[in-house]
Amino acid sequence: MDRLADIWFGLPAGVQDVATTVLLLLPALATGAIVLRGYAPGRLVRAMLRRFSTANMVFVALIAISVAIGVGLTAQERGLRQGSARAAGAFDLIIAAPGSEITMMLAAVYLQPSDVPLLTGAQYVEVASDPDVALAAPIAFGDSYQGAPVIGTTAEFVTHLAGDVVEGRMFATSAEAVAGAFAPVATGVSFTPAHGHGPAAEADAHAGSVYTVTGRMAPTGSPWDRAILVPIEGVWEVHGLANGHALDEGDRIGAPFDAAYFPGTPAILVRADALWGNYALQSRYSRPDMMAFFPGAVLAQLHGLMRDVREAMSMLAVVTQVLVTVSILAGLMILTRIFARGLALLRAIGATRRFIFAVVWSYSASLISGGALIGLMLGWLFAFGFSRIVTARTDVFVTASVTWTEVHLVAGFFSLTLLLALIPAWAATRRPLLTDLRN
Amino acid sequence: MRPTRVADMDADQVERDLAGLDLAVTDLDVRAPDGRQLVGLHSLTLAAGSSLAIRGPSGAGKSSLLYALSGLVQPRAGRVVWGKTDIAQLDEAARARFRRENVGLIFQDFLLFEELDVIDNASLAAAFAPRAERAARRRQAVHWLDRLGLGRAGLRKTDSFSGGERQRIAVARALSGEPAIILADEPTASLDRASADRLIDDLVGLAKGAGRTLIAVTHDAGLAERMDRTLTMAEGKVVGDAHG
Amino acid sequence: MRFLAATISLAFAATPLLAQDDHKHLTEIDGLRIVHAWMPATSGPDAMIYMEIENGSDGLVTLSGAEAPDGMTVELVGFTYTDGVEAWQVLPAMPIAAGGNLDLAPRGVALRISGLSASLVEGDEIEIEVLFGDLRLDVHVEVEDKNATAHGHAGHNH
Known part of the structure; x- marks a missing residue:
């Protein structure tokens, strides 16, 4: 048994997936081979x-829709997670x-507006000058323009997030900005940011302050694609604060910052070069x-909490599919009564009960197969369409695709229902021959 | 006593039986599920290749006798021996096989599959015949359709045909297995006179020409008078037996 | 055998410096302390071990891994979450500065023990040697509930 398990876990993932599919289909295929033999x-x-x-x-459509909902839900959930x-x-x-890691993650990673306390200049400088730290980028949120968040940071962060700008150039002064890939501003235009977000944003709070867009970032598949990134000095200046640098430094922007002139930042993105570095810095x-956390770990924890819900959802999807199929099989039993005379004729001219069984089972199997296949395709379409909606609404790039997980789900459903289809087939063979023939 | 099964017979026996099956019925007792007697027949013999009409009022037991002769009904008692095979002793699967190999059945209302084309209807038994026989079954079906004047209709769906044509398709279906016995239940009852006359010509001609035994339940005097012998039934009993 | 020898030699040689409290939650040598070592109950051959390491010594120490008896292996691993898939990557040695600390915690850094021959249930205890270069610390790892996220005594100040 252990040896078998060792062999199994030694197989490449693709082979395991194909093998699992075949194993799941096996009951259906074996049933078919036995029932139809000869x-x-x-x-x-x-x-x-x-x-x-x-x-x-109608039967095929019902099966297809119930399969599609199951496939679509699981594909969509995974797409959202990924x-x-x-x-x-x-x-x-x-x-x-x-404070709350989740609140901070939503604010700093997914740019969901939030009021959070600030880190001081001394704290920032301590982190930035840590020898294990390769990048320490302040992330200052709070302003917006036409619904797009205006985020103060450094040029290093822009490059870290999206690589080199794909259009124009990086900001070079505190009055310049680069636009996220889908931000509602064009290169070359100037704008005045509003203080805050959404309906509560104060459009005139920063009157007189203007940023000019000098470049555009490559798409990142994240909410940052709709953001406008400005030097953090600009954010501070717009709010009438010191700009992070001593006066004798002139208009210089970017690190290093002077703790004495550093008004504060809600968050710092930190990265280390060494493999172990981020873990050491987190400790x-x-x-x-201060708090230090991995957004990935917080997300994993959130997704982990949802795992039970996810499993319950998958289970419900399967149960729904089976229930739909059972009601369809009940419908088939009624329908086979209408075929009863034809089936009786077959028996009269020499067909055995086993042949009648094969005909009725094949009939059910055709409906189930058609429904399952169409359902798999519909499920993919459903997931695809829903992904686009989610992407448009949240700016988190979601690609839901049908993977082996869904194929396994459908294969399992297929086998289970083809076994259930033995019941109406059996019932059709138990009908009174002469009564049906004379009916 | 262990019943004789067709499956148990050796090849020679089956071939000899197929060449012509004499019928010998003795002490046949067919009952309805409620125990009412439908047929009580002391003795009936019929030589292979001859024809028999069964007449009588409704409820006389004509169809029940026909179904007992085909093995569709299991009698409570008695023997129905075709050649050497007492089909009353066979189990259901063996009786089905006996019908497939030896019997062609024709019904009053044709019982065709509307969604199948003419050839598929006529060669219906190919679907459950042994793989080796399927092609021959289809060939024979086409042959009989041709003989019955439906040679050009092969791929048309049956719902476009008249009653007479449909019954001829059903005849081709009955003949596709080259049976030694043809059993027909009111074959002309759903047809107009002209169609009925043509069908009678076809049925009697094709049966007699090939030496098949033909037994038909019928109210149709035109059909009965073309048969070698007419049995009249009332209340499950034979009340008349006329030859010629 | 090597493990036993190491344990015995440590037990005799280092007794004056080695202190363990009654609950065996705490191991300390030269100011280097390990507290609250724990792991969730297991059903398979692999498990994650977590602990808090405090470097109260004057110099930098480097966590290089751990050893376990009976053919079991232990490696230092870090949690990753890529494309929605949880995984652990093997880490090289991790330095801990004087006065610094390193928390091994779920979805962070852990010692992954492999080759467990029997499942461990809540209340069990296993013993491993945590390695800091040449320095070895015996650590009793308490088995907590399989869904635990922290040591039962976490937050206590030993």
Whole structure:
């Protein structure tokens, strides 16, 4: 048994997936091979399918929709999970003032507006000058323009997040900005940010302050694609604060910052070069006056909490599919009564009960197969369409695709229902021959 | 006593039986599920290749006798021996096989599959025949359709045909297995006179020409008078037996 | 055998410096302390071990891994979450500065023990040697509930 398990776990993932699919389909295939052995009921089954084409199409549609909901839900849930994880991919470690990690993650990674306490200049400088820290970028949120968040940071962070700008150039002064890939501003235009977000934003609070967009970032598949990134000095200046640098430094922007002139930042994105570095930094800066957390770990924890819900959802999807199929099989039992005379004729001219069984089972199997296949495709379409809606609404790039998980789900459903289809087939063979023939 | 099964017979026996099956019925007792006697027949013999009409009022037991002769009904008692095979002793699967190999059945209302084309209807038994026989079954079906004047209709759906044509398709279906016995239940009852006359010609001609035994339940005097012998039934009993 | 020898030699040689409290939650040598070592109950051959390491010594120490008896292996691993898939990557040695600390915690850094021959249930205890270069610390790892997220005594100040 252990040896078998060793062999199994030694197989490449692709082979395991194919093998699992085959194993799941095996009961259906074996049933089919046994039931149909020696018979050629194809023409009769096609005749039965044509006979009540509307009812049959309704059955196929019901199976397809129930399968599609199951496939679509699981694909969508995974797509959302992967998309949200990918959007957080560039955020190795966040350091912020103590508070809720989830709130801070939503604010700093997904740019959901939030009021949070600030880290001081001394704290920032301590982190930035840590020898294990390769990048310490302040992330200052709070302003917006036409619904797009205006985020103060450094040029290093822009490059870290999206690589080199794909259009124009990086900001070079505190009055310049680069636009996220889908931000509502064009290169070359100037704008005045509003204080705050949404309906509560104060449009005139920063009157007189203007940013000019000098470049555009490549898409990142995250909410940052709709953001406008400005030097953090600009954010401070717009709010009438010191700009992080001593006066004798002139108009210079970017690190290093002077703790004495540093008005504060809600969060710092930190990354280390060494493989162990981020973990060491997380331990180092988890202390009473600061918190340090991995957005990936917080997200994993959130997704972990949802795992039970997810499993319950998958289970419900399967149960729903089976219930729909059971009711359809009940419908088929009624429908086979209408075929009863034809089936009785077959027996009269020499067909055995086993042949009748094969015909009725094949008929049910055709409806189930058609429904399952169409359901798989519909499920993919459903997930695809829903992904686009989610992407448009949240700016988290979600790609839901049908993977082996869904194929396994459908294969399992297929086998289970083909076994259930043995019941109406058996019932059709137990009907009184002469009564049906004379009916 | 262990019943004789067709499956148990050796090849020679089956071939000899197929060449012509004499019928010998003795002490046949067919009952309805409620115990009412439908047929009580002391003795009936019929030589292979001859024809028999069964007449009588409704409820006389004509169809029940026909179904007992085909093995569709299991009698409470008695013997129904075709050649050497007492089909009353066979189990259901063996009786089905006996019908498939030896009997062609024709019904009053044709019992065709509307969604199948003419050839598929006529060769219906190919679907459950052994793989080796399927092609021959289809060939024979086409042959009989041709003989019955439906050679050009092969791929049309049956719902476009008249009653007479449909019954001829059903005849082709009955003949596709080259049966030694043809059993027909009111084959002309759903047809107009002209169609009925043509069907009678076809049925009697094709049966007699090939030496098949033909037994038909019928109210149709035109059909009965073409048969070698007419049995009249009332209340499950034979009340008349006329030859010629 | 090597493990036993190491344990015995440590037990004799280091007794004056080695202190363990009654609950065996705490191991300390030269100011290097390990507290609250724990792991969730297991059903398979692999498990994660968590603990708090405090470097109260004057110099930098480097966590290089751990050893366990009976053919079991232990490696230092860090949690990753890529494309929605949880995984652990093997880490090289991790330095801990004088006065610094390193928390091994779920979805962070852990010692992954492999080759467990029997499942461990809440209340069990296993013993491993945590390695800091040449320095070895015996640590009793308490088995907590399989869904636990922290040591039962976490938050206590030993």
